[in-house]
Amino acid sequence: QVQLVESGGGVVQPGRSLRLSCAASGFTFSSFAMHWVRQAPGKGLEWVAVISYDKINEYYADSMKGRLSISRDNSKNMLYLQMNSLRPEDTAVYYCAGGFGELSWFDPWGQGILVTVSS
Amino acid sequence: DIQMTQSPSSVSASVGDRVTITCRASQNINSWLAWYQQKPGRAPKLLIYAASSLQSGVPSRFSGSGSGTDFTLTISSLQPEDFATYYCQQANSFPLTFGGGTKVEIK
Numbered sequence: 001q002v003q004l005v006e007s008g009g010g011v012v013q014p015g016r017s018l019r020l021s022c023a024a025s026g027f028t029f030s031s032f033a034m035h036w037v038r039q040a041p042g043k044g045l046e047w048v049a050v051i052s053y054d055k056i057n058e059y060y061a062d063s064m065k066g067r068l069s070i071s072r073d074n075s076k077n078m079l080y081l082q083m084n085s086l087r088p089e090d091t092a093v094y095y096c097a098g099g100f101g102e103l104s105w106f107d108p109w110g111q112g113i114l115v116t117v118s119s
Numbered sequence: 120d121i122q123m124t125q126s127p128s129s130v131s132a133s134v135g136d137r138v139t140i141t142c143r144a145s146q147n148i149n150s151w152l153a154w155y156q157q158k159p160g161r162a163p164k165l166l167i168y169a170a171s172s173l174q175s176g177v178p179s180r181f182s183g184s185g186s187g188t189d190f191t192l193t194i195s196s197l198q199p200e201d202f203a204t205y206y207c208q209q210a211n212s213f214p215l216t217f218g219g220g221t222k223v224e225i226k
Contacts, residue, residue, distance in 0.1 A: 035215075045155075045163065045206055047215040061214050095162055103210050105153035107174065109162040 002026040004096050004110035011116045012086055022079040022096030022110055030074040033099045035106055036081050038092040048094070049081065050102050057102055064090070086117045121145050121209050125218035131226040138194040140221045142207035147187050151211040154183055154192045157220075158203045166205075167192065197223070 008020040022034070036048040049060045049070040060068050069082040079096050093114050097106035122145035132138050142152065150170040155163035165174045167183035170190055180195045194201055202225055207218040 044220045045157075045208070045217040047208075047217070050215075059213050103151070103212065103215070105165060105168045105208060105210050106155075106163070107165040107168075109164070112162055 002108045004098070004108055006094065006096055006110045006113035009094065009113035009115045011118060013119050014087060014117055016086055017082065017084045018086060018115060020081040020083070020094055020096075020113060020115070022081075024077040024079065024098075027098070027108070029077040029098075033102050033104060034070075034072060034079045035097045035099050035104070036070065036079075037095045037097055037106065037109075038090075039095070039112075040089075040092045043092075046092075050099065050104075051079070052102055059102060083115075086115075088117050091115060091117050120214055121148060121212060121216055123207055123209055123216050123218040125205075125207055125221050127221060128219065129222040129224060131224045132197050133226045134197055134199055136197045136226075138197055138201075138223060140192045140205055140207075140223075142185075142190045142192070142218050144188045144190075144209055144211075148209045148211035150186050151209055152183075152185070152190050153208045153210065154181075155206045155208065156201075156203045157206065163206065194223075 003025045005023045012018050035050045051070045067084045071080045093112040095112045096110045124143045152170045154167040157163040171183045182193050184191050204220045204222045
């Protein structure tokens, strides 16, 4: 069945880096744009970044621009999010999600992975 | 950035009630709008896309309408499994943005 599974989360100190991974299965990963969406504890949803199906286009939310790099490996059905210079306000559950394009709604979704930025 | 404003922020309703949630965009987004349902500790689930198209597998008691700047999600007869938080999202331009959410609670 269609599945997205995130990994790589955890507790990290402010200013440090973290790389999230998302493993896809059950659908043609290489045909989908892939997004990251986050949700701070008790808060709403915030779109973070997208990479096109062919890796040509990348777009980022202003809140994290310059500190993020999204990438993918279509041969491995993997999506990545490199996060640098992390701040306490980056604490959130991070979801990977598929889209029909860069400008898109999101389906499917992963189960989410918690990133906690704290000293 | 396009601001998405949902109302109400919460609603108390009973099983069988008709529930309507509205979402207003700060500028014209045509029909580039989706609705999601999220239950505690779970990922959001796509319900409606392109403002009024029902996602496969979603019960027909859910419906969406609107275009331009004003949109509505309607649950025609609330079921116990529908108690959750609902979000709208615009896909017209970057950054993609969500409404603040509407929590549907048991009355």
